[in-house]
Amino acid sequence: MLKTPDVLLLLCLVGAADALYKQWIPNTNYENKSNWDTGAVPCGSDIVQFSAQRRVSVFLETAHAVQELRLPVDGEFILCEGAGFYVVSGQDPDCGEGVTAQFNDSDSLQWFDPALWQAAATQDELQGGRFLFSVHEESVPCQYDDVVFKALSSFRVDTSSSQSSIPVKSVSVLGEMFESRSEFSQYLSSRSGRLQFHGSTAVTAGNPGCGDPSGCECGNSVNRQRICSRVTCVSPNCKKPLFPVGHCCEVCGAIISIHYAASFDLQSYRQRIHQLFLQWSQYETIQLGMSKVFKSQRLMGIVPFGSAPKIQVVITDGETGARSEALALEILEDARSHGPKLGIASTDLQASSGNNQSGGNTGMVVGVVFGVLIMVTLIITVAALIHKGVVRMPSMPSVPSLRSFGRKTETVDLGGSLDHGFNNPMFDDLSMIPDLPALNGNEINSISITQTGGVYFVNPVYDENETDFNA
Ligand SMILES: *[C@@H]1O[C@H](CO)[C@@H](O)[C@H](O)[C@H]1NC(C)=O
Ligand SMILES: *[C@@H]1O[C@H](CO)[C@@H](O)[C@H](O)[C@H]1NC(C)=O
Numbered sequence: 001m002l003k004t005p006d007v008l009l010l011l012c013l014v015g016a017a018d019a020l021y022k023q024w025i026p027n028t029n030y031e032n033k034s035n036w037d038t039g040a041v042p043c044g045s046d047i048v049q050f051s052a053q054r055r056v057s058v059f060l061e062t063a064h065a066v067q068e069l070r071l072p073v074d075g076e077f078i079l080c081e082g083a084g085f086y087v088v089s090g091q092d093p094d095c096g097e098g099v100t101a102q103f104n105d106s107d108s109l110q111w112f113d114p115a116l117w118q119a120a121a122t123q124d125e126l127q128g129g130r131f132l133f134s135v136h137e138e139s140v141p142c143q144y145d146d147v148v149f150k151a152l153s154s155f156r157v158d159t160s161s162s163q164s165s166i167p168v169k170s171v172s173v174l175g176e177m178f179e180s181r182s183e184f185s186q187y188l189s190s191r192s193g194r195l196q197f198h199g200s201t202a203v204t205a206g207n208p209g210c211g212d213p214s215g216c217e218c219g220n221s222v223n224r225q226r227i228c229s230r231v232t233c234v235s236p237n238c239k240k241p242l243f244p245v246g247h248c249c250e251v252c253g254a255i256i257s258i259h260y261a262a263s264f265d266l267q268s269y270r271q272r273i274h275q276l277f278l279q280w281s282q283y284e285t286i287q288l289g290m291s292k293v294f295k296s297q298r299l300m301g302i303v304p305f306g307s308a309p310k311i312q313v314v315i316t317d318g319e320t321g322a323r324s325e326a327l328a329l330e331i332l333e334d335a336r337s338h339g340p341k342l343g344i345a346s347t348d349l350q351a352s353s354g355n356n357q358s359g360g361n362t363g364m365v366v367g368v369v370f371g372v373l374i375m376v377t378l379i380i381t382v383a384a385l386i387h388k389g390v391v392r393m394p395s396m397p398s399v400p401s402l403r404s405f406g407r408k409t410e411t412v413d414l415g416g417s418l419d420h421g422f423n424n425p426m427f428d429d430l431s432m433i434p435d436l437p438a439l440n441g442n443e444i445n446s447i448s449i450t451q452t453g454g455v456y457f458v459n460p461v462y463d464e465n466e467t468d469f470n471a
Contacts, residue, residue, distance in 0.1 A: 018215045018266040019169060020119045020134075021126045022141040027153040028106050029059045030077075035104050042066060042101040044092025050075060050103045057195035058103070059154035060084070067098055076195055078154050078174070106156040107198070111166065112223055113230040114139035114248075121267065123148075132270075133287035135246035135314060136227055142218035143167045144210040147203075149196075151175035160199035161223055167207040181206035214343075215266035215292035215311065218246065238321050238352040244314040245293040253316030253324030256331060257295070257348040260311055264343030266292065272342075273313075273331060283327055289314045321352040332357075 033040050042048045044065030050056060050072040057076050060083040069085055091098060109116060114136040120126035126148060141147045147168050149155050152175075159166055170179045173196065178184035184205035187193045197203060210216035220227065233249035241250035258264075270290050277283055294307040313331065315324040328349055335344045349357050 018213060019144045019146060019210050020121060020132065020142070021123060021146045021148055022117050022119050022139075023126055023148040023150065024155055024157060025116050025118055026106065026109055027059070027150065027155050028056055028103075029061070029153050030064065031061055035106075037102040037104060038099055040101070042099075043095035044088040045095035045098030047098070047100040048103070049100055051105065054103075054105055054107060055195055055198070056103070056106065056156060057154040057192055059152065061152065065092055065095075067092075074195075076191065078192070080152070107158065109157055110226075110230065111157050111159045111199070111203075112140050112161060112226045114227055115230065117141065121270065133289040133314075134291065135244050135289055135312075136231055136248040137220040137224055137246035138218045138289070138291055140220055140223070140227055141166075141168050142216075142220060143207050144169050144216055144219075146177075147171045149173045155196055157197055158199040159197055159201050159203055161201040161226060163201060163222060166201055166203045167219075168203060168205060169207050169209045171203060171205045178205045213265040213267070214260055214309075217292055217294055217309070221246070224248075236352070237319070240352050240354045242350055242352050244289075245295055245312055246291070247314070251314070251316040252319065252321035252352040253314070254321065254328035254349060254351040256313040256315070256328055256335075257350075258311035258313065258335070259345045259347070261340075261343045261345045264311070266290065266311065269311075269342060276334065277327055277330060283323070285319075286315060286317050286324060286327055288327075325351045325353055325355065 028035060031041055036042065038046075042064070045067055047068040047070070048066045049070040050058075052070075052073055054072050055074045056072060057078060059078045059080075061080045063082060063084050063086060065088045066085050067088065069087075114134075117139050118126075118131045119134050119139065120131055125131075145168055147170065149172060151172075154174075170177055171184055172178070173187065173192075178187060181204050185202065188197055188202060228248035231248040236250045236252045238252035241252060242255050243250050244255055273288065273290070278286065278288060290311060290313045292309055293312045294309050295312075296304055296307040298304050313328075315328050315331075317323045328351060332347055332349055335342065335347050339345070339347075349355070
């Protein structure tokens with residue numbers, strides 16, 4: 001535990017960051033035909049109409065002929081060089097009869113709609129259209145992401161939320177990147193800023209990026225309800241649908257949980273998986289999302305005792321999940337043979353076919369065994385106490401059977417393995433539980449029972465001086 005600050009410092013110095021670029025898809029460009037109710041960009045015979053009450057910022061790349069232009073009360077055109085309007089008298093022969101073309105309303109497009117964003121690992125990949133799949137919560141910009149509004153375009157986004165702000169690392173608008181909180185809030189209060197961003201919550205740039213090479217938690221679970229309200233789920237078509245952390249819907253496919261060690265680097269592992277597997281044609285239809293999530297942990301699958309970070313790899317193919325599972329098995333195989341080099345301590349697989357397995361070391365199994373041992377020990381100690389008369393049971397029919405149980409334990413050899421104590425590797429590996437002092441091993445490894453009568457009892461399994469508890 002003492003080493004944690006050093007480890008963190010080291011990570012900061014290395015400076016490798018895992019953050020993504022998230023790009024807003026819709027735009028309010030004049031030249032985009034899907035922005036017109038006619039489905040076409042207006043031409044010289046058309047009457048162009050913007051709703052009087054709608055505020056809008058509209059980007060124009062070239063010059064356009066119109067018959068008539070009806071403008072809103074509040075709005076702006078952003079003109080490229082040479083762009084503008086000219087009026088043709090009479091009918092434009094290239095345009096035909098002429099119609100009234102209405103500019104679509106973009107007021108309803110929301111920041112927290114996961115369908116309106118695309119993600120990429122680098123600017124180049126964003127421009128090259130090599131997008132990454134993410135679970136719904138992470139499709140929307142995370143707190144350490146770079147947000148991009150395409151350079152040659154205008155837009156309008158509703159940033160309403162129940163939070164006080166929407167923190168992100170940076171925001172790029174019209175080719176200009178804002179990395180400081182004050183500069184961006186200045187932009188937001190400008191004319192363009194007010195037309196482009198509306199709604200109750202302000203986006204704040206200048207949030208520190210993710211300094212941990214193993215990744216950072218997205219931070220969007222506070223907005224989960226808002227995000228998932230925009231999503232319509234289709235009912236999955238497989239035996240055991242899976243529910244990835246951060247996703248709004250069940251999916252068919254596979255989820256790999258990676259318990260990582262200190263040397264794990266999320267960005268290079270993501271690259272490795274893409275290079276090794278995803279470029280092959282048999283995996284063309286696969287969607288693979290990889291991120292750090294916090295999953296709540298349970299003793300024996302029942303008793304919650306906090307949450308631990310892990311890398312969640314969601315693999316889905318939109319169908320029954322068979323192809324996803326094949327890929328998941330290949331990834332597990334790779335993790336098994338190169339685990340130490342990649343910083344992978346262990347892996348678990350959940351597949352929608354029902355085929356689950358644990359690989360690498362046995363974190364989960366150990367957790368379960370550990371839980372069972374605690375229960376058994378509790379029962380034995382209580383039985384022993386009753387046997388010795390330290391604790392009196394009220395007269396209940398179950399006393400005799402407890403007594404006999406207590407006697408039986410005399411013949412059970414509980415020395416050996418139990419005396420060695422029990423190492424749960426999940427608590428030994430520092431990198432698995434950074435920043436979670438509540439999970440400090442001691443609190444979990446030793447159980448103390450205080451009876452109301454004042455008898456204090458330390459679980460003998462973990463006390464080396466007291467192994468004979470029938471004496
Ligand atoms: C036009 O707008 C639609 C929806 O807003 C968007 O999906 C599409 O990418 C845009 N097309 C271009 C060429 O920008
Ligand atoms: C624009 O409006 C038309 C007709 O109302 C609609 O079919 C189309 O989907 C709208 N486009 C966008 C991007 O909202």
